[in-house]
Amino acid sequence: MSDASPGSKSASAEANNAALASAESAETSAPAPPAEGAGPYDGASPILLQPAAAKRANATVIGMLVAVLLCLVLALPLAFFTAKPAGQSYRPAVDVSAAAIDAKGVAGFIPVAPALPSGWTVNYARWNPAGSDGVAFWEVGYVTAAQQFIVLTQTAQPNPTWLAGRTDNANVTGDRPEQGTSWELRDKPGTSTSLILTNKTTVVLRGEFSNGAVPLNDLDQLAVAVVNSLNGAAGK
Numbered sequence: 001m002s003d004a005s006p007g008s009k010s011a012s013a014e015a016n017n018a019a020l021a022s023a024e025s026a027e028t029s030a031p032a033p034p035a036e037g038a039g040p041y042d043g044a045s046p047i048l049l050q051p052a053a054a055k056r057a058n059a060t061v062i063g064m065l066v067a068v069l070l071c072l073v074l075a076l077p078l079a080f081f082t083a084k085p086a087g088q089s090y091r092p093a094v095d096v097s098a099a100a101i102d103a104k105g106v107a108g109f110i111p112v113a114p115a116l117p118s119g120w121t122v123n124y125a126r127w128n129p130a131g132s133d134g135v136a137f138w139e140v141g142y143v144t145a146a147q148q149f150i151v152l153t154q155t156a157q158p159n160p161t162w163l164a165g166r167t168d169n170a171n172v173t174g175d176r177p178e179q180g181t182s183w184e185l186r187d188k189p190g191t192s193t194s195l196i197l198t199n200k201t202t203v204v205l206r207g208e209f210s211n212g213a214v215p216l217n218d219l220d221q222l223a224v225a226v227v228n229s230l231n232g233a234a235g236k
Contacts, residue, residue, distance in 0.1 A: 114225030119145025
């Protein structure tokens with residue numbers, strides 16, 4: 001076998017060199033693998049809004065801010081005018097006389113609407129239809145100047161069960177004179193004290209135990225006002 005000529009060896013070497021150069025070029029131009037933990041958009045160009053889109057986005061934000069400011073402007077005066085003085089709670093005005101007139105036809109008697117002592121307020125005034133005890137009655141809730149609660153009830157058809165329920169099943173402890181009348185006194189220590197007047201109708205005044213005491217003086221004031229109201233109604 002004859003050896004290859006010098007010319008053919010030179011050509012073969014050049015071909016090998018060219019192949020090596022091509023491989024190195026491919027390795028250099030290939031993209032580097034992403035770094036560990038890199039996201040799919042790392043290194044990507046930021047998304048830019050077109051001028052028109054950016055203007056619309058700004059307008060939306062400004063509109064929202066304007067709406068919030070308008071709501072605040074409208075709400076502040078309302079909050080100012082409805083604010084309650086410190087230490088006082090809101091109680092709706094109740095017209096006891098008007099409610100009594102409305103209940104007169106159903107009650108069959110003139111419900112009492114006593115004049116309020118100074119500083120007192122009324123929580124409610126209503127006619128209650130008969131329940132399981134068979135007694136329908138007029139009822140008014142009072143808050144005294146000392147923040148004590150007293151309930152007035154009046155009926156033309158009392159019975160022992162109803163009276164016991166209206167007085168917290170308290171025991172009879174005596175009588176109490178009020179404006180020329182005699183009221184039965186019932187007391188349940190730590191719960192309530194009640195005064196009961198029986199005439200053409202039966203009126204019960206029940207004072208709840210609160211602030212460490214029963215408002216007996218307040219019961220006296222309301223009893224006098226009730227007697228005056230009954231006398232006034234009788235004279236009509």
